[in-house]
Amino acid sequence: MTTIVIKGGTIVDHAGERRGDVLVDSATGVIREVGLSLTGDEVLDATGCFVVPGLVDLHTHLRDPGHEAAETIETGTRAAALGGFTAVMAMPNTDPCTDSGPLVTAMLHRSADALCEVLVSATISLGRQGESLSPMAEMADLGVRLFCDAARGVQDAGFMRRALEYAGSVGAATGLPIVLGQHCEMASLAAGSAMNEGAVATRLGLAGQPAEAEELMIVRDIALARLTGVRVHFQQVSTAGSVAMIRAAKAGGVPVTAEVAPHHFSLTDEACESYDANFKVVPPLRTASDVAAIKEGLADGTIDAIVSGHAPHTPDAKEQAFDEALPGVLGLETALAVSLTELDLPWPTWWRCCPGGLRPSPA
Amino acid sequence: MRHLLSTLDLQRADLEGVLQLARGFAEVQTRDIPKVPALRGKTVVMAFFEDSTRTRVSFDLAARRLSADVVNFAASASSVKKGESIRDTIETLDAMGLDAIVVRHRSSGVPQQITQWTDAAVVNAGDGWHAHPTQALLDSFTLTERFGSLDGKHIAICGDINHSRVARSNVDAFTKLGASVTLVAPNTLLPRSLEGWPVRVESNLDRVIADIDVAYMLRIQQERIADSPFPTLREYRSRYGLTVERAANMAPDAVVMHPGPMNRGVEIDPEVANSDRSLVLQQVANGIPVRMAVLYSVLGPGRFDPTTAELIEGAAQ
Numbered sequence: 138m139t140t141i142v143i144k145g146g147t148i149v150d151h152a153g154e155r156r157g158d159v160l161v162d163s164a165t166g167v168i169r170e171v172g173l174s175l176t177g178d179e180v181l182d183a184t185g186c187f188v189v190p191g192l193v194d195l196h197t198h199l200r201d202p203g204h205e206a207a208e209t210i211e212t213g214t215r216a217a218a219l220g221g222f223t224a225v226m227a228m229p230n231t232d233p234c235t236d237s238g239p240l241v242t243a244m245l246h247r248s249a250d251a252l253c254e255v256l257v258s259a260t261i262s263l264g265r266q267g268e269s270l271s272p273m274a275e276m277a278d279l280g281v282r283l284f285c286d287a288a289r290g291v292q293d294a295g296f297m298r299r300a301l302e303y304a305g306s307v308g309a310a311t312g313l314p315i316v317l318g319q320h321c322e323m324a325s326l327a328a329g330s331a332m333n334e335g336a337v338a339t340r341l342g343l344a345g346q347p348a349e350a351e352e353l354m355i356v357r358d359i360a361l362a363r364l365t366g367v368r369v370h371f372q373q374v375s376t377a378g379s380v381a382m383i384r385a386a387k388a389g390g391v392p393v394t395a396e397v398a399p400h401h402f403s404l405t406d407e408a409c410e411s412y413d414a415n416f417k418v419v420p421p422l423r424t425a426s427d428v429a430a431i432k433e434g435l436a437d438g439t440i441d442a443i444v445s446g447h448a449p450h451t452p453d454a455k456e457q458a459f460d461e462a463l464p465g466v467l468g469l470e471t472a473l474a475v476s477l478t479e480l481d482l483p484w485p486t487w488w489r490c491c492p493g494g495l496r497p498s499p500a
Numbered sequence: 501m502r503h504l505l506s507t508l509d510l511q512r513a514d515l516e517g518v519l520q521l522a523r524g525f526a527e528v529q530t531r532d533i534p535k536v537p538a539l540r541g542k543t544v545v546m547a548f549f550e551d552s553t554r555t556r557v558s559f560d561l562a563a564r565r566l567s568a569d570v571v572n573f574a575a576s577a578s579s580v581k582k583g584e585s586i587r588d589t590i591e592t593l594d595a596m597g598l599d600a601i602v603v604r605h606r607s608s609g610v611p612q613q614i615t616q617w618t619d620a621a622v623v624n625a626g627d628g629w630h631a632h633p634t635q636a637l638l639d640s641f642t643l644t645e646r647f648g649s650l651d652g653k654h655i656a657i658c659g660d661i662n663h664s665r666v667a668r669s670n671v672d673a674f675t676k677l678g679a680s681v682t683l684v685a686p687n688t689l690l691p692r693s694l695e696g697w698p699v700r701v702e703s704n705l706d707r708v709i710a711d712i713d714v715a716y717m718l719r720i721q722q723e724r725i726a727d728s729p730f731p732t733l734r735e736y737r738s739r740y741g742l743t744v745e746r747a748a749n750m751a752p753d754a755v756v757m758h759p760g761p762m763n764r765g766v767e768i769d770p771e772v773a774n775s776d777r778s779l780v781l782q783q784v785a786n787g788i789p790v791r792m793a794v795l796y797s798v799l800g801p802g803r804f805d806p807t808t809a810e811l812i813e814g815a816a817q
Contacts, residue, residue: 339697341630342609342665342668343609344629412609412613456586457586459607
């Protein structure tokens with residue numbers, strides 16, 4: 138049986154950062170040994186590279202089907218592999234959106250040969266309209282564990298309550314860990330906005346959305362998670378107020394979890410001063426005090442995972458006026474590097490939150 | 501000056517330099533042939549992605565009176581309607597060879613973005629809610645002409661501040677030139693954050709009307725009914741309109757300004773707009789020499805170049 142040895146790299150995992158070689162079985166991909174001065178049939182020189190267990194990204198937009206000019210399953214999973222990910226959770230806001238069993242099956246089938254594993258998520262509501270429940274049990278049977286309307290928050294509190302109640306039943310009936318993810322944005326406060334509301338938005342003459350557009354949905358869903366006992370996962374949290382509320386909810390035993398994207402702990406709304414639409418993201422880049430609060434939330438476990446938030450668009454969609462450009466930034470190739478650069482956390486803490494999105498995968 | 505994107509890029513001395521240059525060009529307007537050869541051989545493109553009458557005509561005349569070649573580009577008649585990106589549009593224009601682009605766009609930041617895609621000088625003729633630097637310069641010019649200086653003057657800017665590029669640029673220019681500015685509007689027409697703005701805010705126009713040297717009235721959008729920031733135009737006029745009754749309480753030498761187009765009977769009564777206090781037509785007239793000064797500053801040999809005066813003087817011969 139032939140082997141590959143990954144030599145001379147810096148291994149980064151739960152145990153910390155150290156020099157070491159990794160011996161891999163080339164047929165199965167299984168790691169045989171981690172140590173120093175290992176030999177194998179084939180040598181991969183990893184000098185100057187980080188060697189990490191396969192990372193899992195909980196928030197990837199593959200744009201396929203429907204927006205293949207921006208990204209495809211093939212190009213997206215290549216970017217993932219380049220960034221150290223062996224599995225990505227594909228968001229369901231494709232065209233058509235993933236809101237039925239056949240569409241889940243098609244996605245699984247089409248991604249079977251991709252360069253990394255593609256985990257398929259599906260919508261909470263049919264057509265992401267926030268009105269009628271998607272067939273969650275049918276899609277759970279096919280392997281879906283995360284349901285979210287992706288890039289669109291569920292606006293109606295009554296509908297979100299029903300979705301949580303039903304998801305709770307699907308979880309109980311199947312014994313599967315079913316989770317509802319929420320894009321935290323109240324449309325009525327965020328409508329027409331291009332960036333964070335504040336002094337920078339005023340100066341730039343751009344419509345902003347207040348932190349409260351996110352926080353109102355978080356406070357609502359904490360209440361609904363408490364009411365139903367069903368877990369809500371807050372996607373791409375961006376404000377200090379959100380972190381504080383999630384911390385308090387967790388302390389009170391409410392079943393909530395949260396993720397953040399690297400741009401929300403590495404950049405502020407001042408980046409928008411260039412009017413470069415690469416800095417237009419949803420939720421928007423916030424302020425220095427929000428960045429600090431997110432770092433604290435990562436350090437104390439309030440935030441469970443870092444995700445790439447990978448949201449590609451064509452250059453044409455980005456080389457537009459800032460208020461007309463589509464929101465979203467690339468992340469798969471840079472998530473690990475930005476996290477390593479920006480976060481000054483003790484190793485066990487870093488590892489816990491970094492690979493949560495970036496968590497070592499059994500896959 | 502490489503481009504003119506926002507007054508925020510200019511210091512007081514820069515503003516005064518442009519105003520001084522504009523005074524020279526104002527003299528040109530009085531000649532039998534109001535034209536100088538300063539920009540002969542230069543090509544200026546008027547890229548108006550948003551409708552405009554006065555600003556476009558004003559820039560067009562300014563460029564022609566400097567002997568520049570002028571090309572008009574109307575977005576409605578262009579590839580923009582076919583979905584071309586701004587970058588493609590600008591690179592296409594740039595490939596034809598031009599020296600300056602005068603840009604008007606409904607979105608904030610477009611003039612700044614364009615500077616990446618062209619070697620031409622970019623002059624902002626108004627972008628979204630962001631900036632309208634030549635309006636601020638011509639308003640400053642008009643006030644300097646009337647009062648000699650803006651130092652110590654008290655200016656109230658009244659109306660839809662939040663959606664106004666004119667308000668943003670004028671607050672900056674007026675305060676840099678020594679005036680104090682009070683914004684008068686209901687909270688629903690003010691930016692959500694005024695952090696760092698050197699202004700006072702007043703919700704009651706009657707409280708400041710007797711103290712001000714200038715009432716600068718902004719246009720109220722009558723078109724918008726949904727999400728209206730105030731209940732009715734009638735209620736707006738009663739609290740924030742410069743009515744005949746309110747104007748009577750102004751100081752004897754206080755003046756009234758408006759960037760146009762005016763909604764007579766809403767933010768300003770027609771009698772006030774037509775009164776001796778009104779500088780509205782002077783604002784329009786001054787737009788030409790000010791824009792000549794701006795075009796000359798970005799395309800000419802430089803505003804403090806000693807040849808400047810000769811060019812202007814020599815042009816009459």
